[in-house]
Amino acid sequence: MTTARPPGHEEARPYVRPRDRWWFARRRSLAVFVLRELTSVLVAWTVAYLLLLLGAVADGTTERFAALAARPWMVALNVLALAATAFHAVTFLNLAPKATVVRLDGWRVPAWMIQGGNHTAWLAVSALLAYLVLRSS
Template identity: 80%
Template sequence: MTVRAPYRPPRDRLWFTRTRSATVFVLRELTSVFVAWSVVFLLLLADAVLSGTTREFAALAARPWMIALNVVALAATAFHAVTFLNLAPKATVVRLDGWRVPDWVIQGGNHSAWLVISGLIAYFVLRSS
């Protein structure tokens, strides 16, 4: 009597490419690496400011590979933020007096707040230069 192993179908390693929503989901999850890099970069900047080594940090940040990495990180972080904010209406149901607030209002509020806060940060950073 021969014992056979149970059948295991072959794995499709590119399963997420079949639908647009799955592809966007996987891309958003992968962009988390660049979001984490942005946090590390800002922590390195804060450490350089506190320890008085801003010239060394500026020299590191001015290297072409670092500029390229930060440009990619900026694009990935923007993609991550936009797709995350677009999912907010699915995760948060807001009701006012029994009436459900439409998805576009929640999305618009999130994107508007992001734009206003980014504008304020840019104003204060650029003003002090």
């Protein structure tokens, strides 16, 4: 049996705070965080593209792959993916000192040394790969 409520005495509902769809645009650090997460889509595209290249090499259909890769929209997508992947890599390497604490004989290695080591290793591996690829052509 329900009881009648007097006028003006509705059942209380919990307060639901309104959501701000642009919460990340309020601070630069949050905007960079969201942008970095969005670049993961283009990083995934880069991986898929390289797997397609490996498949074309394995199947002997590199001419078809080269024709696809030469299309203007594919070139534009890959240039965008390269920029996004570079941004993703740089921001990832810059976050390393916050995620990893390195101690040597009780001394904490400064953040700039960890970042510098990461960026130097990235540059060295990139230079080695560029040398190997350009030497063979």
